[in-house]
Amino acid sequence: MNRVGDDAVIVLKSRDEKLRNGDAQYRYRQDSDFYYLTGFNEPDALLVLITDDQHQSDVLFCREKDPDKMIWDGPMVGTESAVSDYGFERAYYINEVDQRMPGFMQDRERLVFKLGEDESFDSKISQWVKNIEHRKGQKSRAPDEFVSVNPMIHDMRLYKSAAEIRCLKKSAEIAVKAHQRMMQACRPGLFEYDLQAEYLHELTRHQSQPSYLPIIGGGNNGCILHYINNNQPLRDGDLVLIDAGAEFDYYASDITRTFPVNGRFSARQKDLYAVVLQAQKDAIAEVKIGNPWNKPHQIAVKTLSQGLLDLGILSGSLEQVLEEKLYQQYYMHMTGHWLGLDVHDVGDYQVDDLWIELEKDMVLTVEPALYIGEHTEAPAEWRGIGIRIEDDIQVTPKGPQVLSSGLVKEIDDIEHIMNN
Ligand code: ZN
Ligand code: MG
Numbered sequence: 001m002n003r004v005g006d007d008a009v010i011v012l013k014s015r016d017e018k019l020r021n022g023d024a025q026y027r028y029r030q031d032s033d034f035y036y037l038t039g040f041n042e043p044d045a046l047l048v049l050i051t052d053d054q055h056q057s058d059v060l061f062c063r064e065k066d067p068d069k070m071i072w073d074g075p076m077v078g079t080e081s082a083v084s085d086y087g088f089e090r091a092y093y094i095n096e097v098d099q100r101m102p103g104f105m106q107d108r109e110r111l112v113f114k115l116g117e118d119e120s121f122d123s124k125i126s127q128w129v130k131n132i133e134h135r136k137g138q139k140s141r142a143p144d145e146f147v148s149v150n151p152m153i154h155d156m157r158l159y160k161s162a163a164e165i166r167c168l169k170k171s172a173e174i175a176v177k178a179h180q181r182m183m184q185a186c187r188p189g190l191f192e193y194d195l196q197a198e199y200l201h202e203l204t205r206h207q208s209q210p211s212y213l214p215i216i217g218g219g220n221n222g223c224i225l226h227y228i229n230n231n232q233p234l235r236d237g238d239l240v241l242i243d244a245g246a247e248f249d250y251y252a253s254d255i256t257r258t259f260p261v262n263g264r265f266s267a268r269q270k271d272l273y274a275v276v277l278q279a280q281k282d283a284i285a286e287v288k289i290g291n292p293w294n295k296p297h298q299i300a301v302k303t304l305s306q307g308l309l310d311l312g313i314l315s316g317s318l319e320q321v322l323e324e325k326l327y328q329q330y331y332m333h334m335t336g337h338w339l340g341l342d343v344h345d346v347g348d349y350q351v352d353d354l355w356i357e358l359e360k361d362m363v364l365t366v367e368p369a370l371y372i373g374e375h376t377e378a379p380a381e382w383r384g385i386g387i388r389i390e391d392d393i394q395v396t397p398k399g400p401q402v403l404s405s406g407l408v409k410e411i412d413d414i415e416h417i418m419n420n
Helices: 032-038 067-071 078-084 093-104 119-133 149-156 162-185 192-205 217-223 268-287 295-310 319-323 411-419
Strands: 008-013 020-023 046-050 056-062 090-093 108-112 143-146 215-218 239-244 247-248 255-260 363-366 369-372 385-388 391-396 399-402
Touching: 008 032, 032 046, 032 149, 046 078, 046 093, 046 217, 056 078, 056 093, 078 090, 090 093, 090 369, 093 119, 093 149, 108 119, 119 319, 162 239, 162 247, 192 215, 192 239, 192 255, 215 217, 217 239, 217 369, 217 385, 239 385, 255 268, 255 385, 255 411, 268 295, 268 363, 268 369, 268 391, 268 399, 268 411, 295 319, 295 369
Parallel strands: 008 108, 056 090, 108 143
Antiparallel strands: 008 046, 046 056, 215 239, 239 255, 363 391, 369 385, 391 399
């Protein structure tokens, strides 16, 4: 409310429930922005924040407690508890929203909401605005400035509070346990989905669920960036790349490890793995207050490129590899992204063509990789190896804090955990 200033009304809507097929629902998951401002986890809700020069106030519209519905679906929050437990100043039934909203909006100069994200909500908003204008016998004014709420909330979400950091840590710890479990369960002859089952088992017993579809790719499948089929056999002598995170209390972790299916890296796998691991360490070291967003990426690309040259997978000079972006055939994505309520969290990376500078309590991933796919021009003996190593990092005045540091990534440590 401080950010929008006086004389504004902010309106935010909950995420709708969605059918998966027939009459079966997807598990409900609140809209991240709505949850960020409310902690309220039900559909059919509307948050209204009102500012004038005197004071700021907040209102929640939510479902009426319906005894019949509660027989089927269990408890609902209801307006009373919205005030007493959630701390909203006022709460009203959502079925009164059309009648009450014009009153909240009238005489406010600015209307702040998610412009153009939901057609039916946009038309509701225009209806409410119209109904202000049509109120008879009143000298009420409709907002004449329409502002997008996204940049404000998304900028706020970039800086994590202590409570958010606790959730992110917890979600990283759960994912760490799940990855450990997969490492320990892995052996030739299993299928990729057998590891997925271990992962889901560990998440479920920590009241967590996947923060995105897990990628579990053996051999060349590790080179397919968005591989989600996870249905192929894990072969002796191959690596398996696992990108799998947890969501805990709405906050995401995002961790990738790559390890040998049989518990022992081959010499060649070791060489390539060592390059990616070094690139990740070099990049993490650059997660420092004041560094531009892309500094870790630049450093990672440099280490990866030098490694590709040293191993004879690329040829030429380092300058040439960087200049002509020759590394891109084996490393085609950025080295990380913001992390928070969403796995690819909101927040700018650039403003006016300038990279954002890293600041205290931003949280990001660092995930360099090398994908020597079977159809690349690499020498044949290297093909079919995909390696990515990804951790979740908090920017702090003391330097990078690795939230996922509980998970091994050194070659010896991985082999140890897999064989003991
Ligand atoms: Zn990631
Ligand atoms: Mg990932």
